[in-house]
Amino acid sequence: LHASMTVDPAFRVAPVHRRTFGSFVEHMGRCVYTGIYEPDHPAADADGFRTDVAELVRELGVTTVRYPGGNFVSGYRWEDGTGPKDRRPVRRELAWHSTETNRFGLDEFAAWTRKLGIEPMMAVNLGTRGLQEAIDLLEYTNHPGGTELSDRRVSNGSPQPHGIRMWCLGNEMDGPWQIGHKTAREYGRLAAETARAMRMSDPHLELVACGSSGPEMPTFGAWEAEVLEQTYDHVDYISLHSYYEEHDGDLASFLASGAEMDAFIESVVATADAVRAKLGAKKRIQLSFDEWNVWYRMRFEAREPSTEWPVAPRVIEDRYHVADAVVFGSLLISLLRHSDRVTAASLAQLVNVIAPIMTEPGGPAWRQTTFHPFALTAANAAGTVLRVEPESPVRETARYGAVPVVDAVATHDAEAGEAAVFVVNRATDEPVTLDADLRGLRAEGVSSCLTLHDDDVYAANTLERPDRVVPRENTDVRLEGGRLRAVLPPVSWTVLKLA
Numbered sequence: 001l002h003a004s005m006t007v008d009p010a011f012r013v014a015p016v017h018r019r020t021f022g023s024f025v026e027h028m029g030r031c032v033y034t035g036i037y038e039p040d041h042p043a044a045d046a047d048g049f050r051t052d053v054a055e056l057v058r059e060l061g062v063t064t065v066r067y068p069g070g071n072f073v074s075g076y077r078w079e080d081g082t083g084p085k086d087r088r089p090v091r092r093e094l095a096w097h098s099t100e101t102n103r104f105g106l107d108e109f110a111a112w113t114r115k116l117g118i119e120p121m122m123a124v125n126l127g128t129r130g131l132q133e134a135i136d137l138l139e140y141t142n143h144p145g146g147t148e149l150s151d152r153r154v155s156n157g158s159p160q161p162h163g164i165r166m167w168c169l170g171n172e173m174d175g176p177w178q179i180g181h182k183t184a185r186e187y188g189r190l191a192a193e194t195a196r197a198m199r200m201s202d203p204h205l206e207l208v209a210c211g212s213s214g215p216e217m218p219t220f221g222a223w224e225a226e227v228l229e230q231t232y233d234h235v236d237y238i239s240l241h242s243y244y245e246e247h248d249g250d251l252a253s254f255l256a257s258g259a260e261m262d263a264f265i266e267s268v269v270a271t272a273d274a275v276r277a278k279l280g281a282k283k284r285i286q287l288s289f290d291e292w293n294v295w296y297r298m299r300f301e302a303r304e305p306s307t308e309w310p311v312a313p314r315v316i317e318d319r320y321h322v323a324d325a326v327v328f329g330s331l332l333i334s335l336l337r338h339s340d341r342v343t344a345a346s347l348a349q350l351v352n353v354i355a356p357i358m359t360e361p362g363g364p365a366w367r368q369t370t371f372h373p374f375a376l377t378a379a380n381a382a383g384t385v386l387r388v389e390p391e392s393p394v395r396e397t398a399r400y401g402a403v404p405v406v407d408a409v410a411t412h413d414a415e416a417g418e419a420a421v422f423v424v425n426r427a428t429d430e431p432v433t434l435d436a437d438l439r440g441l442r443a444e445g446v447s448s449c450l451t452l453h454d455d456d457v458y459a460a461n462t463l464e465r466p467d468r469v470v471p472r473e474n475t476d477v478r479l480e481g482g483r484l485r486a487v488l489p490p491v492s493w494t495v496l497k498l499a
């Protein structure tokens with residue numbers, strides 16, 4: 001197979017937004033407890049945070065973290081997670097059928113993000129709660145002091161306000177599984193009024209209205225239109241959530257998931273812009289793709305519902321293989337390509353729960369296969385996103401029709417004199433020889449070319465073999481006279497660095 005493309009700094013999409021490399025920590029399963037927080041662990045610091053996990057989070061290059069849910073937030077009382085730990089209530093947690101000890105809460109989360117240099121992003125509960133609790137939470141979190149709630153934060157050990165700018169107005173409020181789920185009309189009005197009140201407190205907040213829980217929802221499109229009509233003046237973002245998985249052994253369709261993500265993003269952009277035209281509004285709504293990943297959701301939905309109320313159970317601890325990581329890399333390509341409108345994104349989730357980082361309680365932490373495309377994209381995407389239009393053979397897929405075998409995006413950092421090309425070969429059986437015209441970049445050489453590939457597309461990293469799958473230097477690449485030739489193995493994801 002053969003593909004070609006041109007990478008030229010003239011084909012600008014938008015700046016690379018650092019918030020594209022966000023993630024998500026939910027009080028779900030072992031994401032918090034025995035994930036980022038485990039006071040009894042040998043590597044725990046004085047605050048009980050696992051330093052081995054923190055190191056991997058740093059290496060991953062995560063820029064923002066959304067918290068505390070997810071479905072969890074729709075039944076959560078934020079006050080439960082504040083104040084002296086031995087006085088915090090233990091409660092049943094309905095979204096994931098577990099017991100919440102509240103040993104970790106808002107102030108611990110803020111301290112953890114501060115230590116790691118991560119921007120925190122909070123969700124308010126619009127399921128069982130509403131406007132009053134949202135503005136109380138905001139006062140506790142962001143007001144400097146001198147009021148009841150801000151002084152409570154100070155006396156709880158956080159003298160400085162947490163200064164959280166980005167807030168999600170609820171979570172997946174269209175989902176019948178959501179505690180207190182709503183119609184678009186009900187949610188739109190509540191979100192608009194909550195946003196208005198939050199803005200009275202601080203006009204500089206960045207607010208995210210809930211979009212549909214996914215493009216497969218029966219109300220997808222109509223939900224976005226109605227919610228945005230009601231909230232347009234009061235919010236900055238609409239959220240997108242989508243998870244991808246291999247269905248019935250159909251690897252070719254699974255590998256083409258990025259095409260589905262492209263279509264989803266473009267539909268939300270079109271809907272938001274249609275509302276803009278209808279309202280005669282000036283601003284454009286941005287997209288916060290605040291839950292995305294590979295998730296074997298069908299397996300989760302097929303399980304027996306739990307009758308127990310365990311603390312930090314093992315929930316959706318999917319083990320990712322090579323093909324998962326290739327799809328994952330292609331989802332990052334799609335997000336970057338849409339940087340003109342997708343200006344924030346959160347990989348769901350960060351540790352243990354459908355996560356790039358896995359841990360054992362009391363034991364080690366390791367990188368899943370998906371860790372690598374995330375870390376390499378976050379580290380190498382810089383400057384401006386460039387549109388590349390690969391000329392590629394197409395393959396017919398059962399789920400998404402004809403999809404190009406090669407997908408790619410590039411970034412160009414003019415100041416540093418560097419560029420990066422992210423490219424995926426979705427063919428299941430054949431390598432692709434890629435010819436790229438890079439003359440516009442004036443690059444002198446390829447500083448590195450790393451490819452994630454394995455002859456066994458279902459190979460994974462495990463506790464026993466944590467580095468079974470890692471990206472390797474691809475030596476089948478050369479650059480002459482501004483023209484690059486690289487061989488991309490089947491089912492592979494590659495990052496090329498040029499300087």
Ligand code: AHR
Nearest residue numbers: 026070071072171172348
């Ligand atoms: O990330 C797991 C769950 O997926 C989240 O709690 C929810 O928002 C989504 O359905």
